[in-house]
Amino acid sequence: MESLKEILSRRRALVITPFAFAGIYALTSRKGDPPPPAVDVTIIPFDDHGNPQPATKTKRIVHTDAEWKKLLTPGQFYVTRRESTDTPYTGTMYKSHNRGLFRCICCSNAVFSSDAKFDSATGWPSFFAPIAKENIATRRDTSMMMDRIEVHCTLCLAHLGHVFDDGPEPTGLRYCINESSLRFVAL
Template sequence: MHSDYNRRQFLRHASLGVCGLVFVGIDAAAKPTVRQVWIVQVSASGQVSAPERIDAIIQSNAQWHAQLSQDAFDITRREGTEAPYTGKYWDQHGQGIYRCIGCDTALFNANTKFDSHTGWPSFWAPIASENVHNTVDTRLGMRRTAVNCSRCDAHLGHVFNDGPKPTGLRYCINSVALNFIALA
């Protein structure tokens, strides 16, 4: 008797679910949920705006692969790391904004870049705390803090507590995750 009740309950819930899909529309149920994030926009002249809520960029691996170079895909989507002293921005000294290669979000201002003698571009602060987020990275048998773009979740690099004043932080970032735009 107990199994008959469970079977009837299952069939009842399943039929309600099917009716709900028909009522709402199967197409609507198949669409991914839109996620929004707070981002600070930065103009071509470096003007920083107030934080605004915008849609996150969510794409499949196939879409990212079509948009990015193989190296950029491996680093930003698979959490890779480029070899030191090989990236195009480790020794870059011009004034400008470093933007995400995946979504063009402003990430770092060249004013916060410093020579860390590590072979990667290093910054003591992001352009806005809203534009990056940190996650725990336990790969390679150690605990590190990974840095990702808040809008498209691209892996950028890691942040360490051995940077200069005023923050004491070193954002060690892969060049291939960035696009440098000189200030207009």
């Protein structure tokens, strides 16, 4: 004969299982939000030699999910357009010390420089500052039951990663950035 504990455990599983499947379905079948409007934004362009150009006012780059999927690999799409996170220590940029620019994989906007890169021992490329404050945007992120600050590309709103207050001097910040959201240009 079954114990009361076994019966209650089985009932709990029967009650929870449909909700778990509903949650999985909702996450995997998400069609995506409609594209944001193509508003004017101001960025600081950088040439491929790392030289800043005058501030430029331009239209935000906007694509549908279908268009982004044609431009990006599945991993890049998932990280930049669905705000996912690369698995730590799976790329090569976190351990690279080559001199260069890090551009947004979606729109080529310069977002970080190797001059601000440091080894954070986290498995992600880390920087203590963006290449230009105009080139990134931040917002509060309360997903995953955490309170964090999310970092986006100003020009196309690609998810880049998160910023934390445990970085080195001179800023005390650590921009923890997904490799899938970056394209490195050597100087």
